[in-house]
Amino acid sequence: MTGLAVRVCRLEDIVRNCGVNALVGGEQVAVFRLDDDSVRAVGNHDPFSRANVLSRGIVGDLNGERVVASPVFKQHFSLASGVCVEDETVRIPVYAAHVEDGVVLVEPRRDVATACCYCGVGCGVLARVENRRIVSVRGDPAHPANFGRLCSKGLSLHKADPSFRGLYPEVNGRRETWDAALEFVAGKFASTLASDGPDAIAFYISGQFLTEDYYVFNKLARGLIGTNNIDTNSRLCMASAVAGYKQTLGADAPPACYEDIESAECVFIAGSNTAWAHPVLYRRIEQASPKHLIVVDPRKTETAHAATLHLQIVPGTDVALFNGMLHVMLREQWIDRAYVERCTEGFDRACEAAKAFDPQTAAALCGIEARSIVEAARVFAQSSSTLSLYCQGLNQSSSGTAKNVALINLHLASGQIGRTGAGPFSLTGQPNAMGGREVGAMASLLCAHRELANPDHRAEVAAFWGVEKIPAQPGKSAVEMFEAVRAGEIKIVWIACTNPAQSLPNQKLVHEALARAELVIVQDTHRHTETARYAHVFLPAAGWGEKDGTMTNSERRISRVRAAIAPPGEARPDWRIAVDFARVLSAQGRKLFAFEDPESIFNEHRETTCGRDLDITGLSYALLDERGPQQWPFPEGARDGTKRLYENGEFPTPSRRARFVATPYRAVAEDVDEQYPLRLTTGRLRDQWHTMSRTGTVASLFAHEPEPKITLHPGDLARLGCDEGDLVKVSSRRGALYVPVAADPGLRPGVAFLPMHWGNRFLGGRARLGINELTIDAVDPSSHQPELKHCAVGIALAELPWRLVAFGGVGDVCALFEALGPVVDAVPYAARTLIGRERAGVRVVLAAQAAPPRHVLDCVDQAFALGTGDVAKYEDGAISRLVALDEDRVRAARISGDVRSERWLQASWLRGEPVAELRRHLRLPANVAPGAVAARGRTLCNCFDVGECEIEDFLASPRSLDELQQRFRCGTNCGSCLPELRRMVAACAPSAASSGFSARA
């Protein structure tokens, strides 16, 4: 980064312990020379006096910290962090400064344009770098995916707690050098290749890789090792969409683009809670306010609340619904015959399959009214343009491909494709699942949308790479891969940037597999994931903000991702790790992996696309840097990328026609029965991402959903004899877990919902494996994508009357979180999460039949340092309350027996205010709080820290959204909370709300 630094003056030009003012990157900077001749630089502006005076301040030590005192009002500012000693909420900028050859150099603050690493919307992000740290982020106004917007997750990108990062390579739990670790792995590879052949090795990689990372791992597996055992967590995400596109349209290419949202008369959302899963795209839908918004979802999600028509189907019955809609279109002659005849084939086959699905039959299967199916078919076919948006509700299914195909059939039959505002449009779950598909990093694919099963394609890739051959033996897809590891067929598994010990279904099998593998290599940014616990070798990887390369979002748009700062410790970029390993492995590796930077990898990948449907031979880093993100195809000579595909009615099939495919309806893999009478479906939370490796280190992202819970229809709750907050035992044929229950009237009776995120780091308990202990590993026959969206479960009230809650913050959050590991494994139910905002802490909840052995409580007390200092205690038989105080402020607490006092005690901790009366209140009934401390409920608006209780109080009398926003500002920044706020406003003034955005905004 020295190259960016600005020359200020010679060191001797500054008197020791004094400062000078310099202009750096257009900003006034106060540069100080300390008595050890090191230099520090902070903003020259004093926020209290509003004068540019800090360079004239006095440098000194305060509580062991170097500070500068403002010459005006005398506030002190840390020269390391910029934080004001007298008021921690005020901070001045800090600049990286150093001395080189006697010259003082200061690095300017700068914004680095990169992209968000969470969902497939692919938002552009401007990362503000200050003193070699990313101190804030904002949406990139120039990025066409988001035009400056970010959601609550994106806005928290820079807040990930660094204490959770893996910093150096480890072999069998011991720190090693990179050379030693890679040589160790290379030795194991060599012996396994000699004894068992290449198919005893597998790579399980990630949709969060950059395209360049993907490319080198694909080449490593197939080109150097000689195995097709390479698959990615995109198998859990987009495999059915890929299969659906290929079967019907001939290529894995989403035909539509984000701009189509503004032109669509009907937006048809199926199996996606877009409001939470793709929030920035949802803002665009809200703004476009389409005439018709049809939502197909078994849950009345925040997205479904805005629908003009919500089809609340029984989970897994989408094919019956789509076939029913096709039946109606045929019967009512809402078919675009001219389009069907000119551009498609196989129409009769699809019609034949739809014959059996008259609206009554389809309605009976789907559990909705027949007239809703007729209405959906009418609006879909007769709107001037219909755009369907779909995601995991279709993909994560044992008939995921059929669901995708049946929906695309509707687009082809009604001619709603290849036009502005129309088309099927899969929303990519992960940020770069598309990039992985482009480079062929899935078991059945090869580079640039080539097919492994095609001998010509294999020969083309082998010739391109200069290797003898690409093996013909099919590789194992994700679920098969871990089955083969458990069976001992695969002996070495290299897992990069993903967490299969949380995310795959049927976790018992996965954990058994990882325990059995001879060598598990985990390459990740975070050291303590569920999977990393099994690592024989841990390789620390660079993360968001530390990597260079490209990503492709849902609309085929390739963006540059840029490193803003260096990776921490010894972490390396993912592509670099693969390249370094290949070079250690063999001479052939050194020849094939001559890459020195991501650009050289991109250029090689680019050449593989020549003449293919995704041809990007016209793209380069230089062009992306100059003109911004571009959509593929972008062949050499093209002036621009391609916004929308198939506008000429031609498709990349042998006949140039799109194909209708008959889609018989198949029920879910596991039906309900007497023992398991409820249908469990899974989905996302608004503020968490996947297995929470990263978002699970940001305390404020827990505020919206502080603890795991399962939701049920209130009728089901009553039938089970449960109240809100009761602990229940949820069992499936594969396992069980304990979790609190809550009512959701927006669920169908008979359906239960659990968020996908809660692995056993957060939702623990003795021998428990998180939410996917329950889910089934049945897969779709074409896409091999597992049915994560449905399994049969039984639920019963749990007999775990003993409760404990402890919370607090001391020092390193990761160390505290991990120190509680033995505790969460010691009792049947445990939930471990983060709390706080600027100041983070950990919260743990335990439940058991009776109080656990004393050493468990000692472990809690030790973790939260409850045994030392000023600790207020109240003990009364089974009830105990311990509160550690720092100058009358709550530092940590442990409560057992009656845990209701947690609400106000935690509120005290969060506010950090002195609680003089606390000692007396500890002796009062648990729910009686000191006067000033009120519980605030969940945080609905993360941007402005607005709690549910405040909003409910304000809405006790009917108010408009405007009034609510004027009062609290909630919803006026990222807007992630807007759907929920709208719903609450509508609930307090029901007459003001009907359906659609315009009625509620």
Ligand code: SF4
């Ligand atoms: S919608 Fe949110 S999570 Fe998705 S890319 Fe944009 S900022 Fe990231």
Ligand code: FES
């Ligand atoms: S959560 Fe961002 S505006 Fe409310």
